[in-house]
Amino acid sequence: MLLERISSPQDVRDLDAADLPLLCSEIRQAILSSSASVGGHIGSNLGVVELTVALHRVFDSPTDKLIFDVSHQTYAHKMLTGRAANYLDAERFGGLSGFTSPAESEHDLFSVGHTSTSVSLACGMAKARDLMGADYNVVAVIGDGSISGGLAFEGFDNLAELGTGVIVIVNDNGWSIAENHGGIYRNLAELRESEGTAPNNFFRSLGLDYRFLANGNDEAAVERALLELRDIDHPVVLHVCTVKGSGYEPAEDDAEGWHHVGPFDIESGTYEALRRSRCEKSETYADITGRHLLMRMAADERVVGISAATPYIMGFTKPRRDAAGSQFVDVGIAEEHAVTYAAGLARAGAKPVLGLYGVFMQRAYDQLWHDLCLNNLPAVILDFGSSVYGTSDATHLSFFDLALQGALPNLRCLAPTCREEYLAMLDWAIDQDSRPVVVRVPGNGVVSNPDFALDPKALAAEFALPRYDVVHEGSDVAILALGSFFSLGESLCDALSAPADGGPALDATLVNPRFATELDEAALDDLARSHRVVVTLEDGVLEGGWGEKVARYLGPTSVRVLCYGVRKGFPDRFDADELLAENGMTLEAITADIRAALS
Amino acid sequence: MLLERISSPQDVRDLDAADLPLLCSEIRQAILSSSASVGGHIGSNLGVVELTVALHRVFDSPTDKLIFDVSHQTYAHKMLTGRAANYLDAERFGGLSGFTSPAESEHDLFSVGHTSTSVSLACGMAKARDLMGADYNVVAVIGDGSISGGLAFEGFDNLAELGTGVIVIVNDNGWSIAENHGGIYRNLAELRESEGTAPNNFFRSLGLDYRFLANGNDEAAVERALLELRDIDHPVVLHVCTVKGSGYEPAEDDAEGWHHVGPFDIESGTYEALRRSRCEKSETYADITGRHLLMRMAADERVVGISAATPYIMGFTKPRRDAAGSQFVDVGIAEEHAVTYAAGLARAGAKPVLGLYGVFMQRAYDQLWHDLCLNNLPAVILDFGSSVYGTSDATHLSFFDLALQGALPNLRCLAPTCREEYLAMLDWAIDQDSRPVVVRVPGNGVVSNPDFALDPKALAAEFALPRYDVVHEGSDVAILALGSFFSLGESLCDALSAPADGGPALDATLVNPRFATELDEAALDDLARSHRVVVTLEDGVLEGGWGEKVARYLGPTSVRVLCYGVRKGFPDRFDADELLAENGMTLEAITADIRAALS
Known part of the structure; x- marks a missing residue:
């Protein structure tokens, strides 16, 4: 040879x-x-x-x-x-x-x-x-x-x-x-x-x-x-x-x-079609999205799907692209154009829904800031794969997206915790006309919560202003678990309530913050009054991310704030659980931190 | 008519x-x-x-x-x-x-x-x-x-x-x-x-x-x-x-x-040539930069200045462009190319120095992340006009730059407080070859500090690792005043030490943090041990900015942290001092906040 x-x-x-x-x-x-x-x-x-x-x-x-x-x-x-x-x-x-x-x-x-x-x-x-x-x-x-x-x-x-x-x-x-x-x-x-x-x-x-x-x-x-x-x-x-x-x-x-x-x-x-995540074993957010958007398009000619050369991430396979006809546009590898094009569409009354990998949203930072946010236009961006469980090549890390969006004025970034909440947020984002909205599609697999129910008529009130959902009221410590890491928050509450080492049980408050770049200041004020420790969990980079906003807001109070996320860096082809462990994000490490902060 | x-x-x-x-x-x-x-x-x-x-x-x-x-x-x-x-x-x-x-x-x-x-x-x-x-x-x-x-x-x-x-x-x-x-x-x-x-x-x-x-x-x-x-x-x-x-x-x-x-x-x-800032009455950072870079170019053929259609912001008037010859390149309005071009130059051993308005740095976010930072290439970027005292048109707000840079791995962002420190940082940035460096040129006018002295031979140690400069050691409250807002920090210390209302005098610690996207954790640990309140002052947007990193780091401690900056938004043609006042950034408001936090 x-x-x-x-x-x-x-x-x-x-x-x-x-x-x-x-x-x-x-x-x-x-x-x-x-x-x-x-x-x-x-x-x-x-x-x-x-x-x-x-x-x-x-x-x-x-x-x-x-x-x-x-x-x-x-x-x-x-x-x-x-x-x-x-x-x-x-x-x-x-x-x-x-x-x-x-x-x-x-x-x-x-x-x-x-x-x-x-x-x-x-x-x-x-x-x-x-x-x-x-x-x-x-x-x-x-x-x-x-x-x-x-x-x-x-x-x-x-x-x-x-x-x-x-x-x-x-x-x-x-x-x-x-x-x-x-x-x-x-x-x-x-x-x-x-x-x-x-x-x-x-x-x-x-x-x-x-x-x-x-x-x-x-x-x-x-x-x-x-x-x-x-x-x-x-x-x-x-x-x-x-x-x-x-x-x-x-x-x-x-x-x-x-x-x-x-x-x-x-x-x-x-x-095998390539799995974008170890967790997407059966149902995928791509498929859920494609199916739902096609239905919305059929009912409303103003709804238009946009992709920058990656239609499959939003479920727009060839048959779905054909079905959508002129209501789906692939602009090729041109993320800047995709965002500014969406701004033009929204300005003229259409309802653009642009699907982007989080990492490629980076290519359109100024278009987000200047064309979309400054003009406060109601385009919808679906932010896919943004998770430590997403692509692990250093070139394609998709968990810098919240830091990217965090300072963009007018932008509302919603982080759903399950498929039902995702669809509610997606529908709200399409139906509203007051601002640009990013929905951060969970990148760590589809969780279904059949108990999740939002009256479609109540949607406007749900997401029109930053409002946290306090899922469980406890005491001493409040866990704010954002979007795809809500399930980690649930596990953390379980671990605190039944400590493996036989220590004292804690009844932690569990919050679904839902808003990834804005704060519910009233909720934080309430939490600060009744808790000694606040924990933030986010599936993204720590620096410039969402948790730091919470830490800054609570900085003047006596509450201790523990922020969890991944420190900035370019890890390459990593194991996500190992990366989380290196960043102190195991149940054991976090519960130990909480107990230390309370003592 | x-x-x-x-x-x-x-x-x-x-x-x-x-x-x-x-x-x-x-x-x-x-x-x-x-x-x-x-x-x-x-x-x-x-x-x-x-x-x-x-x-x-x-x-x-x-x-x-x-x-x-x-x-x-x-x-x-x-x-x-x-x-x-x-x-x-x-x-x-x-x-x-x-x-x-x-x-x-x-x-x-x-x-x-x-x-x-x-x-x-x-x-x-x-x-x-x-x-x-x-x-x-x-x-x-x-x-x-x-x-x-x-x-x-x-x-x-x-x-x-x-x-x-x-x-x-x-x-x-x-x-x-x-x-x-x-x-x-x-x-x-x-x-x-x-x-x-x-x-x-x-x-x-x-x-x-x-x-x-x-x-x-x-x-x-x-x-x-x-x-x-x-x-x-x-x-x-x-x-x-x-x-x-x-x-x-x-x-x-x-x-x-x-x-x-x-x-x-x-x-x-x-x-009148347009003043970019109300403060640049005589000496300008543009002129200081042009003069200094021309000198560096003459001594080293590897040094190359780059502009994306705004050579004047870095002092490269037509005569200086002519003098620089092939060592100055205007790539036209093409910020993405400018950054990636700088990455190529650095990879091949040249010493590119790219001058950008902070607001137009936004156009090259992914090129910063992917081409420059991921490859950890020693290009220098001079970040001009990034201040609330810079251009006040909503379209040209240049104070989102720290939020933009805050999550970029490998990047070192230095924030000088005076012309002498600026030149020391610029020289260090050009001479080192370990990473991309942004120098955030003060956008609120030139302050000269003749007492500022850094042994040129000591420069490598000064900026090679994030190290704060504790300018004055006091007690109770520590003022961390970044870059262009260092003088605000000085005024604040004065106001605290001699209260107008005759209240108790405070001897505040004053820190020049110098590093705008990284923390000196040892210094923060020290400050946390010996102070009850830490204040961050930054000439930029609060959300995702530098102060929030400090708040997050000190979150688990008992120290109260007060972060000052401008809340995200698109103010248009504002008066900078009014904008600061609206954001609680007058000496009166900040001293009152500090006294409340101490009490």
Whole structure:
């Protein structure tokens, strides 16, 4: 096996050209067998095998700089830079990050998981090279799906006047996560069909040199094209066409389905849809949301669902997108536009419901602040996956969302504790027209509470002003357990009432705060009068989060406040329960803290 | 005078075409005389007089929707929609917002002050129109300078597949705030020179219909062009060339200088450079920064200054930009790119120093989190104007920056109290290579402290770990006064030590915390042992800010914590001292709170 003998890119360069088809085939097989076992980004990785081999034959990494956009397509790159065993040895499958990671290899320049960054990073590295009088190639590899993000445009726009050598490879497989959306994709299609000769050319319009390569899955052809560009003295775009899922028929036939899958059977091509959380075993909030929104859309033509290239997180599978028709819009990877577009929709009387991963809400901070909140427009944002039980890659941590939202004026962020409360909040958010509302969809699985009942007519009063729900009145200590961590609050009350160590039982007050960025000051005043300790539990980062607001409000009183959340940091591929334990969030640790504070 | 008789757009439509040159001349005169008195955005407003008149003659606002990008160019629009008196009557000069404001008029659809939003807003309004079966025109007016922002690209990209009527007017005056930067501007220039016929066409490359109008200062010509587009059934871009400062020679001759000025003399064309703060009477942090960075650049070719279209905030006037040469880069209005570009520079060993207004840091939240902080790269960001004494337009509030940064891992935010400490922090930030550093430049004027002394060799130890500077050790109450509010802390200590009402004197401890997003836990532990009350003072929003971190950390102790800052909200054109008073931040109110907490 050739791949086993590749310990560095030099070994790739030393191979005979005649051996390369075999190498590519081995890489492809390794992608399939490792991903079949642990899941992964199938389509994009199969598509860039030949491109990656050619990159490492033409350029001399790490002296030459290879920058991968999103970097979910770097399995072949990892195999060729000393990490092949992680894709060949079943015991090591899944041992590497799914993204480039400087901690793993000097060939990985950045921790990257978000789109559209590579052109700007390449501009920066090329500029530094020139300032410091160095001499190497800077190469960015960006997928067509990443080009719709505004940052990529800003990068291309600045690249055009950089006046020095940078090579940007646009790897065009014709797909984003789902279908591509936006005018740029019509242009890429024109360019593909005309073999790069169409008169309209986005890249040339910005003043960039442009080259076209029809078959990016022909290693020799890619190698020739790259050789022509090596050591170029100005910015150039090489538009390379590849096939998403190349070489594996099921993935070629269903590009959306095979973008990212869980374990699968190679022979039959059946896969598990990737679970976003260990807890979503059966019912998912995605499905609950899709079903409910479709019903709301049918009853009201003003309701419009919006996604930024991830329709599945809000349950909008292809059949549901078809059913929604013009009432569902995927704007592609363009979170800023998605939020500002929602602001425009709300201003003109529609009822936009935008579904975002918490981590990608970060890409639209100013649009939230300036377009939505300053204008106080009644758009609804569903904040998915925001939990320590969500995605655990450092690039995709989704539990910074409350800190992000906490200072946004006019915004109401509601944190439901169960599916019934979620639907009540969602309905209220859609029906009201006084402000932007975020509903923080629990990211730790669906809890159903059949006892939960809100009279639909009472909804307006329920969520119109910040009001806590005191679920149980006890004494001494009050547990304020926000949203997805309400069940942790219940467990904590149980543990306090029946201590394992036989200590004195405590009858703790249990509160469902419901409002994640605003305080119910009257309720806090009441609690402060009748309790000595207040505990806040939140499924998110501690700094700038919700609990700190409670601590600040109660700061002038004699009440002791204990805030629990995750300290800021970039933990990577962690076990959520271990992370909570490291942050003092076990029942044992919290009960001990409470007893100490009371004594 | 015609203008006095215009109370609504209908009056504009009722005018004889022959009267329009006079109307335009009156508008131009009103712009000049009101701005000469109170300052304003001169160049852009003079440039769009004819365009604005034509818009209100062809379209029927507010039924038809006019959306202005940035909206600093809407003086004529305001005059034609019932607000002319504010530009004609000297007593009412400056009484209106400098931006569109729905609170002022139904003709102002959004509160807008940031760039690049109009295309996305227009997409949203058009989509809502279609969903609801309505029938009106949606028109966005976007300046060429705003097109470099990625959000505008996302908007154009989505506009191309919207499949319904939207008119986007690209008002091309050839200037951003300073010179335009980016490949798109070469294309706009080509299109201007070829009267819209150049083969490379950015808008057409996205699949958009495109029209060109050479003289946008010819009202009749604009009117004819708009009439052709009214009720169009698909998205179209009208590229209109106007002259920034049109009709006023000084502004035509110096577009950058006259972008936004303070009061000026119309005859001689001499103006005050706009003061960003009431306190910056003589020495400014802009000038201090420009001078210091130029010196650092001369000594080290790795140091590179970066601006996103506002070089003047960091003191990079044209002569300093010329002196810096390739070591200063203006990337245009592209904050996301600016941050990610800085990350690339730092990764390759350069020493980027990026100057941003605090409010525009918001546009790059994810780039801060993902590109800079996750990769822990040693770029320096200078955070300007972040103070309640900064710009007071609701659109430009710059005191949310600490809440924004508070949860960003790896980031060190330093808050200097005087010019000497600022330069020490700036030097340390540039020289270190362990992490991204923000220096929060005081936005309330330059304080010099000649006694401040840090041995340059001791700098590494000073700022390498969060360490508070206990300036005075007292008892009972500790005042932690952050950065620009350190002088408030000094005044507070004085007030406590010599009470005006003859009450008991308090010898308060005074602390310069220096670290705005991290805690010195050992110092807080010490303070908690020896004080009964801890006070935090910060020049920023309370929710999610720095003081709440202190309150959370001390929550489990018996110390009372009083946090002072501004409650989240969008105050508009406020008096800073009044705003502080409303938030309980007068010496009288705070001393009373402290005495109550001690009693």
